Amino acid sequence: MSLQGKTVLITGASKGIGRALALMLAQKQVNLGLVARSEIELLNLKAEIELLGAQAEIFVGDVSDSELSRRTVETLLLKFGKLDAVINNAGYGVFKAAEDVTEEEWENVYNVNVKGTFLFSKAAIPAMKAAGSGHIINIASDVAKRVFDGGSLYCSSKFAQDAFSMALRKEVRRYGIKVSVVYSGLVDTHFHTDPQGDEKHNDWLKDTDMADVITYILSAPKHVVIDELMIHPMSQEY
Template sequence: MNNNYPTAIISGASRGIGRALALLLAKHNFQLSLIARNVGELKDLAAEITEMGHRPLYFAGDVSDATFVQQAVEKTAHTFGKIDYMINNAGVGAFGPTDSYTEEKWDQVFDTNVKGTFLCSQNVLPHMRAAKKGHIISIASDVAKRVFDGGSLYCASKYAQHAFTEALRKEVRKDGIKVSCVYSGLVDSHFHAEPQGDSSHHTWLSSEDMADSIYYVMNQPAHVVIDELMIHPLSQEY
């Protein structure tokens, strides 16, 4: 532990944007706490970061599980002495006609995308309020502000995540806590029907592009907050 280094929790850390951000922050001497479902991928990421000279914490579990989230946040605060950043990156998607969704699928998407953002944010707030500073960043999607055919469930969850983040920003600004939301367009990741690296994605954003953008939001002077950042590949109409 080094109190001179900033501390960040990243949910959805084992793949895609979360993984790229974790590696970028490790290069900038962040103390990291990594959350994801896949313990094997988390161990691999933790080992890679340890080789870079920093030993991260990692927690395998579901961000919609209140007890799990509380324990992960408290362990992070106890180990590193503070929580400077909470990156709400965990997300799942489901697409298709509305009558194709099951109740279980609806609950799964909302539990991860909305409840997970709520629980992670709620649990870091006492630590940030005590410090009179901190930064919560939700990684949303441009479909938090638009809709598309076949996206009723996913769009609804991202609209809800966006609304929660917007309201939270107004609530905690007086406490010295920053709240930002990053809205991405098409990103070459595991999230799509085609595999990551598919030739159809060659003009899309990379996970590293997104990590750089998130780090830009994080790396502002204390008196500056970027409330929202919308980012697209040039090839995508919005």
């Protein structure tokens, strides 16, 4: 299915997977709503997108802010007349023993990974219901299906995000709205301690690999929904 003329909202859009996806969709002439905390990075991305002939609106703030989610959706509907998809890509992790996790760290991780997914999905659903179509894609992690030592906070947030997605899928399918979840393994992005492009990441997935997968899910025909997609680099055994 052609994506030209579609309107897609991406959270965590300023770098990594979100940025790669925005540029890939811009090449397909998709109208974009870009959400992130860094205004400078968003402005630079918007300029690149416009050079590709596509349109983009930027929204600066924290995805756990309900006013930001509401304003973002309202602005995109006014600007483009519709909202075809929301990509809940913003993610945050803290990795340490449970006894060392602070209350603030716990709240911050859940605010981004769970509350942000909830708020932007909630804001988009009424317009999607009215249109009789729409697509919510939540970028989770393979740790939504497994756990590891030192991952009690991050893993539990991703389990929660996945549970929300699965229940939401059952809730909105009757309105023609799709809900997909992508579970990724190791991806070479800024998310990790080592910088993006570090030689230790040579065999990992690239941000463009993830953008390809998300674009593939978005491009499925109207009668097809890819509920779940697990993706890993060949070097990582799951």
